[in-house]
Every structure is written in structure tokens, then in C-alpha cells.
Amino acid sequence: xxxxxxxxxxxxxxxxxxxxxxxxxxxxxxxxxxxxxxxxxxxxxxxxxxxxxxxxxxxxxxxxxxxxxxxxxxxxxxxxxxxxxxxxxxxxxxxxxxxxxxxxxxxxxxxxxxxxxxxxxxxxxxxxxxxxxxxxxxxxxxxxxxxxxxxxxxxxxxxxxxxxxxxxxxxxxxxxxxxxxxxxxxxxxxxxxxxxxxxxxxxxxxxxxxxxxxxxxxxxxxxxxxxxxxxxxxxxxxxxxxxxxxxxxxxxxxxxxxxxxxxxxxxxxxxxxxxxxxxxxxxxxxxxxxxxxxxxxxxxxxxxxxxxxxxxxxxxxxxxxxxxxxxxxxxxxxxxxxxxxxxxxxxxxxxxxxxxxxxxxxxxxxxxxxxxxxxxxxxxxxxxxxxxxxxxxxxxxxxxxxxxxxxxxxxxxxxxxxxxxxxxxxxxxx
Numbered sequence: 001x002x003x004x005x006x007x008x009x010x011x012x013x014x015x016x017x018x019x020x021x022x023x024x025x026x027x028x029x030x031x032x033x034x035x036x037x038x039x040x041x042x043x044x045x046x047x048x049x050x051x052x053x054x055x056x057x058x059x060x061x062x063x064x065x066x067x068x069x070x071x072x073x074x075x076x077x078x079x080x081x082x083x084x085x086x087x088x089x090x091x092x093x094x095x096x097x098x099x100x101x102x103x104x105x106x107x108x109x110x111x112x113x114x115x116x117x118x119x120x121x122x123x124x125x126x127x128x129x130x131x132x133x134x135x136x137x138x139x140x141x142x143x144x145x146x147x148x149x150x151x152x153x154x155x156x157x158x159x160x161x162x163x164x165x166x167x168x169x170x171x172x173x174x175x176x177x178x179x180x181x182x183x184x185x186x187x188x189x190x191x192x193x194x195x196x197x198x199x200x201x202x203x204x205x206x207x208x209x210x211x212x213x214x215x216x217x218x219x220x221x222x223x224x225x226x227x228x229x230x231x232x233x234x235x236x237x238x239x240x241x242x243x244x245x246x247x248x249x250x251x252x253x254x255x256x257x258x259x260x261x262x263x264x265x266x267x268x269x270x271x272x273x274x275x276x277x278x279x280x281x282x283x284x285x286x287x288x289x290x291x292x293x294x295x296x297x298x299x300x301x302x303x304x305x306x307x308x309x310x311x312x313x314x315x316x317x318x319x320x321x322x323x324x325x326x327x328x329x330x331x332x333x334x335x336x337x338x339x340x341x342x343x344x345x346x347x348x349x350x351x352x353x354x355x356x357x358x359x360x361x362x363x364x365x366x367x368x369x370x371x372x373x374x375x376x377x378x379x380x381x382x383x384x385x386x387x388x389x390x391x392x393x394x395x396x397x398x399x400x401x402x403x404x405x406x407x408x409x410x411x412x413x414x415x416x417x418x419x420x421x422x423x424x425x426x427x428x429x430x
Contacts, residue, residue: 038213038227039078039119042147045139047118048227049149050178051079051213055234056197058092059263059411060359062100062350067412069094070197072190076141076149076176077116079211079229087113089178090359093194096182101356108164109157111356112175115140145174148216153178187224189214200231207234243410245417254405255309255337255368255379255418261351262364263411269334271299271306272381272399275323279395280311280344282320291393293329305334307405307418309379312346314338315353321346327354335364335407335418339379342371364409366416 039048052074057067075081075088082088089112091099102108120135144150151168155177158165165172166179181189193212200208208231215225243265250256273295275288292308299306308314308330312322321344330336336358338348351358351365358365368379381399406419 037119038215038225038229040215041121042118042144042149044120044122045118045137045144046121047077047116047149048213049152049216050074050076050181051211051229052082052088053079053209053211054093054193054197055207055209056201057207057234057263057412059409060261060351060355060365061092061414062352062355063095063098065092065095065098067414070194072193074178075113075116076153077118077139078136079213080117080136081113081115085360086115087111089113089176089182091182091190093190093197096190099182100350100352101359102177103352105157105162105164107356108155108175108177109173112177113141116144141174141176150174150176152180152216155179189224189226192226196228196231204233208232209234243408243412245408245410245415249408249417249419250376253417253419254381255366255416256376257337257366257368257416258377258414259348259367259369260364260409260414260416261358261366261411262362262409262416264362264409266335266364266407267404269305269307269405269407270401270403271304272397272401272405273299273306273308273333274337274381274397275310275395276397281395284395285319285323288323288395289325289329291396292323292325295393295396295398296330296332300332305332307335307337307407308333309337309339311339311341312344313349313353315349316346322349327357330354331357333363335366337366337368337379337418339368340371364407364416366409366418 037046038051039046052072054070054072056070058065058069058071059067060071061067061069069092071090072093073082073088073090075086089099090101101111115138118137118139120137124135141150145154153176154168154174155164155166156168156170156172156174157163158170158172164175164177166177166183168174180186185191193210196210197208200210210231211229213227213229217224243263273292310323314322314330314336315325316322317324322338336351340346340348348367348369350367357363368377370377370379403420407416408419409416
């Protein structure tokens, strides 16, 4: 197989020993585990060419992906970047060329990795008395442009063309796109990760997550080194509340969706900001965006997340297909709903305009297709009886519940229900 020819798998298995405390502490011994670290020395620093985590379940699938296709977060250098939630590249290992969070040159310039972690290997004092992790440097990629891993994985922004070129060898700002691996299969690492996730899931009988690293070859003809650092059962972010959606949930829900991104249960949202489809006017969407922005800013100052719901595509550049909000206009939204009906013929966006933000923050993105047959999708606040209407804006309604909504997402089947809240609603000042 091509994968086997190009890549050499290296695994490290730790031998864990149980330590027992005896009644005589002086008879006890201490064990020290020395483990090889994946990486190579570049100048005064040691780090792997890339590292990351992979999960066999992806709760934010895009385009024709499915939940079972998995997701990877990958970065230059040591894996601390990914572990701390720093800037890394997110992609599906079965469809590595699809990266909706990087759809424009500006996205590449602002959302790709800028710093990486490396171990300092030279310049130590004679007396090795230094604090923990003091030899772990958070190094700027701009200061490592001549290192082979940066040359291998960087692309260049060409200002005169306003485009990204998949090469380090031209003038312009560099950014970590890993195009060599993801677009040109050199080497076919994405396919290898997909196969390993599938194998791990089959062997453990449940979804898995994996930590990995890789080294560049010394010579072009040599194989790469790929390290499986750890593989374990994937934690369920829906626990302990559970994410099973029952028929009773669907019957009592204010919102039912058969196309939802995210996983887990939210019970922290009391504010609802929405546009009724009957109030939607394509020539007034900029005014609607301004009103939403004003409400968002007010709720942000109060640290109150809200459910945002409206017709068409949020963030659409076509005012007749949705409301053209920027992320700053809806940044405090705790869950987002797009409603598709007979009056608005907009294809679901799948959160493409805000994909980086919703995935990084774990925000549910819910599509309600009221034109679909047999799915039972709906969004209606009619179940909130005895409500006191706000003195709201011209186009936008803002309701506040006395008790929170329950937003339940089954990410394994892309289903969602929104239930509950008190039947009495506070009046919201305009």
C-alpha cells in the first residue's frame, strides 16, 4: 500500500507499574519513567514537524461529511498548542481539502497558527536549576521561517494577487496551511489518520480519540516518521445529561431539527432573539442586522447568552437570502437557528460564515427545514403561553424566560430539540 511505503509507524507503549506504600517508607523505591519524545533538533530547538489530536466522531460535519468521518486538529511543533486550544488547523481526515473556516485570504491571515511550542536544547546554565517547563519555548513562526518544517508546511500570501500560493518559495507573509499534506497527499497522512481512527474504533467498540506526531524525513526519498502517542475511548461531551431524543421530547419541543451541528445538552439560555418569517423583508436586512447587533451588545455586557433564530442564512451576502450579520453582531449567541420555508429558498449554510467561531466555542448551529417532507422540522414559540411581549425593535423580537431553555443535540445523528422555559416571560426594555 502507498501509505505503508511512504510512512513508518512508530508507537511508544508505556509500561505502567503499580506502586504500593508499605509500612516502612524507607523500604519503598521511586520509579522514574523515561520516554522518547517525538521530534528533531532544528537550530537551538527540538520539536516534531507536526502534532495533533484526532477524534473518530465529528459533531460539526460540513458539506457531504458525516459524523463518523472524524475530525483532526493539527499544528506545527509540540502538541501543547492543540491541548491549550491555540490556533491549529481543523479538518476532516476523509475530506482534508474541505476547510470552510479558511474560505478567504483574510481567514488564512487571521486564523492560522502564529506560534508553536518547542524545547530549547542549547544555552543552558552550568547549574541545571530551573523551573518546570522553563525550557519550553512558545516560539514565533516568523522567527523560524528557515526551519525545514516551516518550509514544508507554509503557504504564502501574495498581496498583489490577493491570493494564497501553496509554497514557501515566494515573497509575502507565511502561514501554516499544511497544504503539502492536505491538498497534495505528500505524504497521505490524512488517509492514514482516517484508517487508524477506524481501526481504533473497531478494536475498542466505541468512538476513539488519538494523539499523534510526525517527523520530516532527512532526505526526500526517506520515509516519514509517524508516532501514535496515545489512543483511548472518546469522551462523550453530552454526559452526564445524555443526548438521547425521545418522541416525547419532539412532541413537546418548541424547535425540532433533523440537521444540527454540535453535541450535548445546554440549559443556560433564557433569552430568545428572533425574526419571524412574516416580518422578513429582503430590502430591510441591513436594518435587521443593526438591531440584532444592538441587542447582542447589551446582552454581552450582561454576560447573557441567547438563542438567535431567523429565516434564511445568517451572514449571507445576498440580503434576500438572509440577514448579513458579521460575527461581532452575534458574538454572544449561545445557539443559532436558521429557518428555511416556502418564502425563503436559501440552501442551509451549515454555519459556513462563522464555522471557525462555532466550532472553537462549541456553539450549536441548527437548521430547521420547514419545507422538508417527513422530517418534522419546526420552530414555533406558540408553546410559550401567557407571554408578555417586549417593547422591541421594528423587526426583531427579544423574549426573556424565567427559566432556561433546554437545548438537546444528538450529534451522532445530527438531531436537535429545544424545549421548555417558563410560560411567563419578562418584559424586555428596548
